[in-house]
Amino acid sequence: VAERAGVSEATVSRVFNNVAPLKEQTRKKVLLAAQELNYQPNELARSFAKKRSGNIGVVLPFLPGVHLFSTYYFSEILSGIGNKVREHGYDLLLKYRSPDEKPDLISLYRSRKVDACIILGMRDVPEEEGALVELEEEGLPFCLVNQSYPGRDFNVVDADHSGGSFEVIGHFLEQGLTRIALINGPQHFSNSRDRLRGVVNALRDAGMEGLGDSLYFEGNYSRKSGFLLAERIAQTIRKESVQAVFAANDRMAIGLMQGLKELGILAGRDYFIAGYDDSDAARWLEPPLTSVKVPFYEMGETAADQLLQLLEGAREEAAEKIHIKMGTELVVRASTLQI
Amino acid sequence: VAERAGVSEATVSRVFNNVAPLKEQTRKKVLLAAQELNYQPNELARSFAKKRSGNIGVVLPFLPGVHLFSTYYFSEILSGIGNKVREHGYDLLLKYRSPDEKPDLISLYRSRKVDACIILGMRDVPEEEGALVELEEEGLPFCLVNQSYPGRDFNVVDADHSGGSFEVIGHFLEQGLTRIALINGPQHFSNSRDRLRGVVNALRDAGMEGLGDSLYFEGNYSRKSGFLLAERIAQTIRKESVQAVFAANDRMAIGLMQGLKELGILAGRDYFIAGYDDSDAARWLEPPLTSVKVPFYEMGETAADQLLQLLEGAREEAAEKIHIKMGTELVVRASTLQI
DNA sequence: TTGAAAGCGCTAACAG
DNA sequence: CTGTTAGCGCTTTCAA
Numbered sequence A, B: 001v002a003e004r005a006g007v008s009e010a011t012v013s014r015v016f017n018n019v020a021p022l023k024e025q026t027r028k029k030v031l032l033a034a035q036e037l038n039y040q041p042n043e044l045a046r047s048f049a050k051k052r053s054g055n056i057g058v059v060l061p062f063l064p065g066v067h068l069f070s071t072y073y074f075s076e077i078l079s080g081i082g083n084k085v086r087e088h089g090y091d092l093l094l095k096y097r098s099p100d101e102k103p104d105l106i107s108l109y110r111s112r113k114v115d116a117c118i119i120l121g122m123r124d125v126p127e128e129e130g131a132l133v134e135l136e137e138e139g140l141p142f143c144l145v146n147q148s149y150p151g152r153d154f155n156v157v158d159a160d161h162s163g164g165s166f167e168v169i170g171h172f173l174e175q176g177l178t179r180i181a182l183i184n185g186p187q188h189f190s191n192s193r194d195r196l197r198g199v200v201n202a203l204r205d206a207g208m209e210g211l212g213d214s215l216y217f218e219g220n221y222s223r224k225s226g227f228l229l230a231e232r233i234a235q236t237i238r239k240e241s242v243q244a245v246f247a248a249n250d251r252m253a254i255g256l257m258q259g260l261k262e263l264g265i266l267a268g269r270d271y272f273i274a275g276y277d278d279s280d281a282a283r284w285l286e287p288p289l290t291s292v293k294v295p296f297y298e299m300g301e302t303a304a305d306q307l308l309q310l311l312e313g314a315r316e317e318a319a320e321k322i323h324i325k326m327g328t329e330l331v332v333r334a335s336t337l338q339i
Numbered sequence C: 001t002t003g004a005a006a007g008c009g010c011t012a013a014c015a016g
Numbered sequence D: 001c002t003g004t005t006a007g008c009g010c011t012t013t014c015a016a
Helices: A009-016 A024-037 A043-050 A072-087 A105-110 A126-138 A161-174 A190-205 A223-228 A230-239 A250-262 A280-284 A296-311 B009-016 B024-036 B043-050 B072-087 B105-110 B126-137 B161-174 B190-205 B223-228 B230-239 B250-262 B280-284 B296-311
Strands: A055-060 A091-096 A116-119 A142-145 A156-159 A180-184 A216-218 A244-247 A272-274 A291-293 A323-326 A329-331 B055-060 B091-096 B116-119 B142-145 B156-159 B180-184 B216-218 B244-247 B272-274 B291-293 B323-326 B329-331
Touching: A009 A024, A043 B043, A055 A072, A055 A105, A055 A296, A072 A091, A072 A296, A072 B091, A091 B072, A105 A116, A105 A126, A116 A296, A126 A142, A142 A296, A156 A161, A156 A190, A156 A296, A161 A190, A161 A244, A161 A272, A161 A291, A161 A329, A180 A190, A180 A230, A180 A250, A223 A230, A223 A250, A230 A250, A244 A250, A250 A272, A250 A280, A280 B280, A296 A323, B009 B024, B055 B072, B055 B105, B055 B296, B072 B091, B072 B296, B105 B116, B105 B126, B116 B296, B126 B142, B142 B296, B156 B161, B156 B190, B156 B296, B161 B190, B161 B244, B161 B272, B161 B291, B161 B329, B180 B190, B180 B230, B180 B250, B223 B230, B223 B250, B230 B250, B244 B250, B250 B272, B250 B280, B296 B323
Parallel strands: A055 A091, A055 A116, A116 A142, A142 A156, A156 A323, A180 A216, A180 A244, A244 A272, B055 B091, B055 B116, B116 B142, B142 B156, B156 B323, B180 B216, B180 B244, B244 B272
Antiparallel strands: A091 B091, A291 A329, B291 B329
16 A cells, blocks of 8 residues: 555545545645555455445346347437446446346345446336335335336336327327327336327327227337238238328337338338337438437436436435436328328 | 354355365355345455456447447447356446546556456557557456557457458449449548558459549548538539449448438439448448448457456467457448449 | 465544 | 554465
C-alpha cells in the first residue's frame, strides 16, 4: 500500500474515497505518492470490504437460435441501460440464463456479483414468477422491463401496448378496413395480453363484437413464426375476406410478408398490414411498414436510472414501487394506406 | 460459515472447490449442511481471495448518437462472445469507453474486475495503439476483434476483408461493370484498409490501373454518412459514368441508396451497388442488396474461446499469439444484377 | 484426509 | 484531522 507517502493506510483510503475532513496538504501528498508508485486501488478488495460490487446485472433470457443482441428489442433496451449505468459509474454484468434451468436469480445476488438487476424477457409462468417472488421476499432490488405480473407489485418499467394497439385498430377502421386479423405473441408475456386488450377494446368501441377465434393467431415474436403463419393467413384473406393484419411485432410482420409474397399475395395490394416496435427495418421494407414506435431505449435508461436511484437512496418514496408506463406512437406508412 | 457441519472451514472450502483428496463421507456431510443452511459462497470474497474475478471484459467504443447494440456488427460479435463466455461459466462485464478520454485499459485489470478483455472498435491511432502496447507490456491478456496493427503482434481475430472486397469487384467486372466507385470506412480501421487493398488488387488483376481519386469516398460506417455522400456520388454517376458502387458496409449502402432515391436515381436501374456485412437488412431492401457475409458471431465466439483457453492454460502454444483470420463470402442479390 | 492459522487489500469504527 | 485496530469470507500454506 502506498502509505510510503508518510501517512497511514486509513488516510490513503480516505483520500481515495474523499471522505471525512481531510487536510488538503496530506491529500495532495497521498495523491502524489500514489502517482509515483503507479498505484491503483484494487476494486475487488474494495468491493469485498464494503460488500458492494458496483455492478448492475442484466438478466437475459435464453432464446434458442436467436442472436439476442441482434433483435431490435433487446438491443435498444440494452443500449439504454448501458448508457445510464455508465453515467453512474457502475458496470454492467450480463447474465445469460441457461436453456431450461429454473432461473436461479437469488444466487446472483448472494454471490455478490451484482448490487441490483434488470430482468428482461421474463414470462408469466409459475416458475419464473416464483423466482421473482423469492427475490422480492429477500428484499433484493430488481426491475422488470416490459413485463408485469397481475396481482404482483414488482418494480416495472413498461410501455402502453394496449394504447398502441388500440391506435392501430383505430387506424384500420378509419380506412374502412374492418376485417382484421391479429398475430399476437405468446400470452405469457403481459405485453402480448396488453395488445390483445387494446385490439378488442378498439373493436368494441366501434360497435363490433371483438375478435373471432378465426382471426386470432399466435407466433413467438420471431420472423420465422410469422413466416410459418403465411399459409393460414392466406386462407383468411381468400376465404374470410380479411383485409388487414396486425402483427404484434415487426419481425413477425416481416416474416409474414415474405411468406405471403411467396404465395403471390402482396402487402398494400392484396391486404394491409401493420407491425409493432417501429424497428429500423420497418422503414426499408417494400412497402414501408406501418408500426407502433416504442421507446425501448428510454425504457432501458429509465429502468437503470430508477434502480440506481433506489440503490443510492436518492429515491424519496423508497417505499413506493417503480411503476412507469411509457407512451407509444403510431407511425403510419404505406403498408396500411389505400392507394 | 457452514462449518456447523461438524468440520472445519477449510474443509468446506475444499468441498466447494473439489480439491485435494476428500473423503466422500465428509463431502456429503458438508453439502448437506450447506443445503440446510441455504448457504451460497460469496463470490466476491472468493474472487478476492484467489485474485480472479471470473469476469471477461468487453471494451466498447463510444460512438456518439449510435445505439451500439443496434448495429449488426456489434450485436453479432457480442452475441458470440456472450454465448461462449457463458459456456465457460464466466460472466461478461461490459465496459463502455467514455467519449474522448484516453482509453485507460490498464486500470480495468488492475482494479481486478476482469481477468481478460476483448476489445472492440479500437482505431489505429497513436493514442489507442499506445494503450494496447501498455497492456501488452504488463502482460495482461486481451484480444482484438476485426482490427490489427501493422508491426504489432497482438492477439487478433479478424476476417478476410481484402478477399471479400476482391470478390465484390470481381463480380462487378464479370458483369462488365468497370466504372466502379468505392465508399470506404475510415482508414484508421485496419479492416477499411484491407478492403481498399482488395479493391485495388482486383482492379489491377484485371489490367486496370486501380482506383482514381475521384472514385474513392470515405464515410464512417454510419447510415448517415452514406446518405450524405449521395450528392457527390450522383455526380460521378452522371458525369463520370460510374456504373457500380461498392460500399464498405451495408449501413452506408442503405443510406446512399436512400439519398440517391431522393435524387431520382435508382439502384438496379441507374446504378448497381454492393454492400458489406450481409446484415439482415440487405435481404429486405428493394432491390435486395448484394453483400459480403462476415461471420461476426463466430468471430466473437472464437475470440472469447481463445482468450478463455489462454486463461485456463489450455492453449498449448501459449507463447504463440492468437492470429485467426476467418473467411468471408459474397452473397449476390438483385442490386448488382443486370436485368 | 483434515485442522489451524495466516493473510488477500481494503473499509470502518474508535480513539487520539 | 489522522493513526490504530479489527475484521469482510474465502483460499492456502503447513502441520498433524
